[in-house]
Amino acid sequence: MIAVDATGVMSFDHKHCDQCLTRTSSGGKITYYHYVLEAKLVTRDGLCLSLATEWIENPVGDYIKQDCERKAFLRLAAKLKKQYPRLPICILADGLYPYEGAFEICEKYGWKYIYVLKDNVLPSVHEELVLTKRKDPAKENHCVKDGNWIDSKYRFQKDIFYHNKYNLHWLQCLEKRTKQMKPGKVSDAKPEEFCFEYVTNIDPTKDNIIELCYGGRLRWKVENEGFNTQKCGDYELEHKYCRNSYEGLQNYYTCLQIAHAINQLLEHSREIKEMLKEHSKETIRNIWQNLVSYMIINTPYKDYLITPHPS
Numbered sequence: 220m221i222a223v224d225a226t227g228v229m230s231f232d233h234k235h236c237d238q239c240l241t242r243t244s245s246g247g248k249i250t251y252y253h254y255v256l257e258a259k260l261v262t263r264d265g266l267c268l269s270l271a272t273e274w275i276e277n278p279v280g281d282y283i284k285q286d287c288e289r290k291a292f293l294r295l296a297a298k299l300k301k302q303y304p305r306l307p308i309c310i311l312a313d314g315l316y317p318y319e320g321a322f323e324i325c326e327k328y329g330w331k332y333i334y335v336l337k338d339n340v341l342p343s344v345h346e347e348l349v350l351t352k353r354k355d356p357a358k359e360n361h362c363v364k365d366g367n368w369i370d371s372k373y374r375f376q377k378d379i380f381y382h383n384k385y386n387l388h389w390l391q392c393l394e395k396r397t398k399q400m401k402p403g404k405v406s407d408a409k410p411e412e413f414c415f416e417y418v419t420n421i422d423p424t425k426d427n428i429i430e431l432c433y434g435g436r437l438r439w440k441v442e443n444e445g446f447n448t449q450k451c452g453d454y455e456l457e458h459k460y461c462r463n464s465y466e467g468l469q470n471y472y473t474c475l476q477i478a479h480a481i482n483q484l485l486e487h488s489r490e491i492k493e494m495l496k497e498h499s500k501e502t503i504r505n506i507w508q509n510l511v512s513y514m515i516i517n518t519p520y521k522d523y524l525i526t527p528h529p530s
């Protein structure tokens with residue numbers, strides 16, 4: 220499962236380089252910024268590893284329309300196919316992706332996809348769903364998660380032909396979350412309701428519908444375990460380390476992906492997991508701080524003077 224999503228890396232109030240994207244506010248203020256599109260391998264236990272990166276950037280010189288996420292996805296997909304020609308891939312992506320270009324590229328490369336379906340896209344598909352939405356759910360599920368009692372209802376509809384060319388299947392998960400006060404007793408407050416809908420080219424059945432919807436929701440990992448960790452977890456994704464060079468900015472980004480991948484593999488290793496289990500108050504952050512202290516203590520004083528401070 221490969222989650223594809225874009226994120227902002229830097230923004231400026233002045234022209235930073237020839238390839239900046241620009242956006243003009245209603246008051247006429249121009250913002251210059253850089254965006255990057257990522258393809259990250261996501262797993263159930265929280266790994267989120269960058270497999271390919273594509274910068275959303277304007278060409279140097281004249282252009283009529285700015286670059287955008289959809290155009291960058293076609294380039295990213297070609298890169299992914301070239302680097303991993305035989306990898307069985309399922310692309311997970313947000314509501315920007317259910318459109319002809321993204322269906323076509325996956326069919327061409329023999330990939331599966333699960334895209335979030337929003338109310339205002341693919342109106343012809345929504346028209347075909349009116350009856351199905353009224354039918355009894357194909358599957359129901361109840362479970363307790365994070366202190367909530369969760370009732371889920373799953374529906375699907377197969378074989379919706381889009382533009383007489385793409386055979387789409389629709390998936391829906393309706394979820395009601397009620398706070399659980401103690402085992403077997405739920406709160407009287409009104410439950411929170413959520414609706415998740417997707418289009419996919421994987422054949423849904425009663426037996427795999429839960430799994431498919433879960434797959435669709437793994438897309439969130441690219442935002443949480445991926446971008447949020449890289450922005451807020453000491454990786455400083457948005458910090459302006461390379462103000463004057465677009466190339467420098469891209470190089471920093473690549474190093475960051477490598478560092479994050481190494482850390483994730485280490486944090487998921489048996490040794491670290493056992494260490495965390497053994498000492499309930501131990502944290503990843505503290506382990507890193509100890510490691511840095513260890514490196515400082517074990518660096519001979521003369522080397523320490525000429526080595527940049529490890530932090």
Ligand SMILES: [Zn+2]
Nearest residue numbers: 235236238239
């Ligand atoms: Zn720039």
